[in-house]
Amino acid sequence: QLVQSGAEVKKPGASVSVSCKASINTFMKYGIHWVRQAPGQGLEWVGWITVKDDKPNYARKLQGRVTITTDTSAATAYLELRSLRPDDTATYFCSALFGSGGSLFEHRGQGTLIIVSA
Amino acid sequence: QSVLTQSPSVSGTPGQRVAVSCSGSSSNIGSNSVYWYQQVPGTAPKLLIYKSDQRPSGVPDRFSASKSGTSASLAITGLRSEDEADYYCAAWDDSLNGMIFGGGTKLTVL
Numbered sequence: 001q002l003v004q005s006g007a008e009v010k011k012p013g014a015s016v017s018v019s020c021k022a023s024i025n026t027f028m029k030y031g032i033h034w035v036r037q038a039p040g041q042g043l044e045w046v047g048w049i050t051v052k053d054d055k056p057n058y059a060r061k062l063q064g065r066v067t068i069t070t071d072t073s074a075a076t077a078y079l080e081l082r083s084l085r086p087d088d089t090a091t092y093f094c095s096a097l098f099g100s101g102g103s104l105f106e107h108r109g110q111g112t113l114i115i116v117s118a
Numbered sequence: 119q120s121v122l123t124q125s126p127s128v129s130g131t132p133g134q135r136v137a138v139s140c141s142g143s144s145s146n147i148g149s150n151s152v153y154w155y156q157q158v159p160g161t162a163p164k165l166l167i168y169k170s171d172q173r174p175s176g177v178p179d180r181f182s183a184s185k186s187g188t189s190a191s192l193a194i195t196g197l198r199s200e201d202e203a204d205y206y207c208a209a210w211d212d213s214l215n216g217m218i219f220g221g222g223t224k225l226t227v228l
Contacts, residue, residue, distance in 0.1 A: 033217075035163065043155065043163060043206050045217035059216045093162050103175040108162040 001107035002094055009115045015082040020094035020113045024075040026107075028052055029098035032077045034068060036090040046079065046092070084116045121146060122207055122220035129226040130197045138192040138223045140207030142179045146218060150210040152190040154183055156202045157222075167192065167203075194225075 005019040034046040040053065048060040049068045056068040067080045079084060094109040124140040130136040142148065154167035165174050170185040183192045190209075194201055207220040 035213070037220075042204075042222045043208075043219045045208070045219060050218070057216070059215055068198070084199045095162070095165070097165070097168075097174075104168060105175050106165065111162055 001079060002109035004092075004094060004109040004112045007113040007115070008026075012084055012086060012116055012118055014084050014116075015080060016084060016114055018079045018094075018114070020077040020079070020096075020109050022075045022077070022096060022107065026096075026098055027070075027072060027075040029100070030077075030096040030107075032068070032094060032096045034079050034092060034094050036092045037091040038087070038109075044090075046060050049077065051077075061067070068069065082113075083113075085117050086091070086116050088114065090114060091117045119213070121211060121218045122209065124205075124207060124220040124223045125127055126221070127224045127226065129228055130194075132197055132199065132227050133224075134197045135193060135195045136197060136225065137194075138205050138207075138225070139202050140192075140220050142190075142209060144208040145184060145213040146187060146211040147190055149212060152185050153208040154181075154184065154190075154192045155208065156201075157206065163206065168192040185204045190197045191227045199227050201225060 003021045010016050030051045033048050035043050046069045049056040051070050058066050065082045070077045091111045091113050093111045096107045152170045155163040156166050157163040167183040168180050171183050180195050187215045204222045206222045
């Protein structure tokens with residue numbers, strides 16, 4: 001239900017932006033998580049934003065290098081990571097949570113592989 | 119090393135009940151809700167449980183969870199082959215001011 005941008009290869013020190021496009025009907029209701037998963041490793045939380053409030057929250061270890069934004073007109077969330085390092089190599093996943101009729105719903109992106117290598 | 123501790127693996131046979139445990143501290147599980155995710159290798163993680171014991175829409179009631187003190191547990195009843203996956207617990211940590219994950223538990227259906 002969420003469509004993420006394609007895989008990228010970046011050099012150390014570069015920046016990358018990953019997009020996560022949703023259906024415009026539900027976008028304003030979303031709280032959007034970004035998590036990442038290094039090859040063969042577990043999940044790591046990157047950050048979170050509520051679309052309505054537009055207030056992001058970031059993992060402490062990434063603060064200063066990460067920015068999460070939304071474009072409501074395009075129903076798209078963006079994750080930007082700067083000053084890339086080889087240990088940023090991972091698959092980045094977006095997911096959106098929203099409530100409706102007393103139930104919680106989750107929409108998930110397919111993941112975007114980011115490789116950081118010289 | 120993860121702040122939330124999970125056993126690396128668990129196994130069961132079809133139809134059985136299995137449990138996955140998650141141990142934390144007063145700054146995370148002890149004072150905040152627990153979330154459980156299922157991840158089939160090569161796919162996006164799927165939210166199974168939120169607010170420690172609530173299921174999102176579409177998650178079967180074979181999945182249930184509980185929390186006590188600084189520990190939490192996910193139970194799967196009527197085990198099926200498609201339940202074979204990695205399971206992760208997560209919680210907000212007040213000291214880190216961020217969400218943290220356990221290291222994951224690999225469930226094998228024998």
